[in-house]
Amino acid sequence: MTRRFELTDAEWERLAPLLPSSGGRGGQWVDHRRVVSGILYRVRTGVPWRDLPERFGPWKTCYERHRRWSADGTWRRILDELRIGADLAEGDDWTVGVDSTAVRAHQHAAGARHRRPRRLRKRGT
Template sequence: MTDAAWRRIEPLLPAQPARGGRWADHRTVLNGILWKLATGAPWRDLPERYGNWKTVYERYRRWAADGTFDRVLTHVQVHDDSVGRIDWTVSVDSTIVRAHQHAAGARKKGNRAGRTRHRGAVRRSGGPGAG
């Protein structure tokens, strides 16, 4: 994390508790969280330079639960939008993907495509022009 990014984010992070033992540095822990999220590696594979993986994981869980990450994201979005750094262009794709009838898991009502009912029996239709 750059020094400029850290200066913007640091005031938004929770204060370190007054009681208890030694508290791991927020910046080191945040860098560990960013490394984990960027790589997708398991928490236990976190490099030692970020501290104990369990500490980094617990801080991640705590900040996710108490809304810290939401506050940081909102702050950064509002600030960057006000100075024109965010492009809010949205692209909508109208692609249609049809699923097989069994993909939904429920039976269709009525006749199945390609079949006709004849006096209680199901007979395959030959399609157009079949005679």
């Protein structure tokens, strides 16, 4: 049984082959599954990196792996591969949802200067 925000076995089977196999010059990385679950937990809950639960390992490991994979395009490649699989599974019958909602704000909500209006002087005084 997996906890909330953690990868299921089926999700991990699809994701594992798409991840880099080693850390490059330093050798082998610690468990990808635990780190990726930590990254997903942080993304879904919005907690600061330093507040990640200990079950995901050191927060800095999760942060550095997320930063490195964002910079080198690993996340983009994973998304592209998963999207191809999803498109093939859906076939010709897939749908797209687009939301073009626009919300207008009052001028004072947009960060405009908040000056008091000038006092009008009466003429002749």
